[in-house]
Amino acid sequence: MPWFAVYTAPFKEASVAGLLKKVAAVEEVFVPQMGGAPGDGAMLFTNYVFVRAALEEAEGAVAVQGVRRLVGPDQHRPSPIAEHDLEVLRELCSADRSPMLGPVPSNGRLARITRGAMAGATGIVKHHRGQTVVLAFTLPILAGAYELELPEDSVEVLEERLEEAAAHKPRHRSGKRTRRKRG
Numbered sequence: 001m002p003w004f005a006v007y008t009a010p011f012k013e014a015s016v017a018g019l020l021k022k023v024a025a026v027e028e029v030f031v032p033q034m035g036g037a038p039g040d041g042a043m044l045f046t047n048y049v050f051v052r053a054a055l056e057e058a059e060g061a062v063a064v065q066g067v068r069r070l071v072g073p074d075q076h077r078p079s080p081i082a083e084h085d086l087e088v089l090r091e092l093c094s095a096d097r098s099p100m101l102g103p104v105p106s107n108g109r110l111a112r113i114t115r116g117a118m119a120g121a122t123g124i125v126k127h128h129r130g131q132t133v134v135l136a137f138t139l140p141i142l143a144g145a146y147e148l149e150l151p152e153d154s155v156e157v158l159e160e161r162l163e164e165a166a167a168h169k170p171r172h173r174s175g176k177r178t179r180r181k182r183g
Helices: 015-023 055-063 083-092
Strands: 004-008 028-031 048-052 069-072 100-102 107-113 122-129 134-138 145-151 155-161
Touching: 004 055, 015 048, 015 100, 028 083, 028 122, 055 069, 107 134, 122 145, 122 155
Parallel strands: none
Antiparallel strands: 004 048, 004 069, 028 048, 100 145, 107 122, 107 155, 122 134, 134 145
């Protein structure tokens, strides 16, 4: 069964999760809270609950009080979340992690986590601190970039990431700068 992101009304994540758990067709519900136990930690990010269900049943979740919509690139068709992305999200919420939300880096060295539950996740190296690396990464289901401090031997640096293409857009289709004629 695939996972889907459910966008909720503000501060309704817990009540929506409770209602969704009662829907027979929903196999599992996950609320991304830091600290592991529901209700104990701060929200990793607000207004989202994740459900494991067939698409038709997930679309039916919109009828639950407090649910705004299912999330996807096309608002008319929600998209499933990769199982690995959800596992990384669960690991971020575990008791031994303390991610910090920050801006998405526009350049830096691309790296991949090679060991542990988050193995395979990629991100941008922010800086080294002794024997650890601070890695900023984002997943398609996350808003912004989350920074984690990881042991240096669990991160493999892959390549340089180029600056955002937006910073290098030409001013004219031909690539030449043009002047307006006055007169």
